[in-house]
């Protein structure tokens with residue numbers, strides 16, 4: 358995988374540096390720069406792919422142009438499910454009035 362970063366599109370959301378900090382650095386204003394040549398070894402591809410997919414302005418481009426294959430073996434962080442809000446039991450507590 359080889360990536361390129363179009364800095365003219367970057368809006369400084371910082372998702373890339375969060376997911377793949379060894380490939381993206383942020384300047385003082387939060388805009389990203391590519392670290393290195395853009396070559397991504399297979400071991401790092403899940404994190405870089407996550408950065409590519411999460412960039413809201415599509416500033417990260419896979420220049421190899423191959424199909425994007427989302428690895429199914431990539432670990433998914435544990436997230437506790439949102440608690441289902443009760444309605445009857447906690448209406449008084451939350452101050453709802455029907």
Ligand code: SF4
Nearest residue numbers: 367368370371373412
């Ligand atoms: S995720 Fe995209 S917009 Fe955000 S800093 Fe990285 S390249 Fe820029």
